[in-house]
Amino acid sequence: MSKKTRHEPHEEHADESWLLPYADLLTLLLALFLVLYAMSATDAKKFQEMSEAFNVVFTGGTGILDYSKTEPSPDPSNLEDFKAAPAAMSENKRREELKRQEQEDLERLKQQLDNYIKANGLSTELSTKLNQSQLVITIRDNALFASGEAVVKPEARELAVAIAQMLDKFPGYDITVAGHTDNVPISNSKYPSNWDLSADRALQFMKILLENSSLDPKQFMPTGYGEYHPIADNATVEGRARNRRVEVSIIRKYQDNPTFTGIGEEVETEEEGD
Template sequence: MSKKTRHEEHEEHADESWLLPYSDLMTLLVALFLVMYAMSATDAVKFQQMAEAFNSALSGGGGVLEYRSDSPTSTQLDQGKQDKMNNVIAKNTGTSDLSKLRAKEQEDLEKLKKQFDQYIKNNGMTDLLSTKLNQSQLMITISDNALFASGQAMVKDESRQLAKSISSMLQQFPDYEVLVQGHTDNVPISNSMYSSNWDLSVDRALEFMKILLLNPNLDPTKFSPTGSGEYHPIATNATAAGRAKNRRVEVSILRKYKDAATETTDVTNVTAP
């Protein structure tokens, strides 16, 4: 009897090569979730640290899950994620720094305003000076009666001390731009010195600014004089009281970090007697 050769049946094994791209896909998904978490974090420093550690883990060295492919997709995704993370960090850090600068500026201007208000109160000048702080500037408004004789731009001798006191307070914040602006009422002027309210308002602003700049601690490049004549009234010119309010000099300390998205809110304080 012939022997029949018995063939052993071999178990067929499934192709497991798909596990490599699958594991790489899982790695990318984990990376995606980490990026999404990092983008939601508010601490930019921790965000940067995590981004660096994450990038180093993905881009450096080989591992059991490493899968080589001719496709550039993986590299492009890693670079794209890193670029996005860096952009978010830069944006968040910039916004945070700007917010801090605005907060510090607000604190400084409020401090300066309180000093002006205290000076006004101590010297019984509440009818002649006032202050206003808004999202654009800190403005000190000075009635023309406190500074000039009628129709003239020369600062009165007794008023020069006022200008010196203001300059002393301004020197605490030397980096701010300062605008000195003259205003008049609408009564026409025509004398040997001035042919219009324009000329008078400009000269008044200039003369007052010159006294401020006698203080050597102030930087002249930060100061600008301008005159608006009768064209920016703050009260009616139909009454004597209104015209008196319109004749004024305004010294404005201009903000450096304005927030255009914030609704302007004036904080006006005319010191009570």
């Protein structure tokens, strides 16, 4: 009888199919770490530019291609830039508002002066002029002084008082009072030159203005220009009469390009009234 051969059971081999996804996972992790490393080494400035471009898109910009760097933003790495930018914008806005208010103040003051001139029939003796640096009140000398004198006429004191009352309504402005003469030489015991006469006339008129105790003397300055800043031709009688004058100048506090020289006629006129 034949002998049956007994076969030993085969040893089971473990399933190795999991190695394929595991290798894929390792490859993906390696790629991820390489990307992270590359991002960490990216130039910070370029990254910020890209960030700003995306910010434009997500906050109302028209698209990445429309992003422009013509007006660079403050460097976010500099905290002082971010602190200073809003402060500068606020200060500029405040300054523009103060300039607007100042313009309105000076226009109102000019209108009050023009109304006074018209109501009192003084158009041949007084005029006003508002320009980029100041409001100038020009008074011919024959309305204030006798020839060769610096004593204010009694009837002219009323004019000085009225001007002071109007100035009182607009405090805080620096004011110059400037005397001017023609080129006819003067030489007497009291005034050896036109410099002296013009300076004393400015001083005497300013003193009457400051009799109004509401005005601040530290904001006033008298000065004499003599014959050296004429506004007309000294070759004619009329020209010399125009040159003999006192100018009261109310100086702007907010000027983009200050051009004040203390001489009203040397600055371009924006508004003028007689």
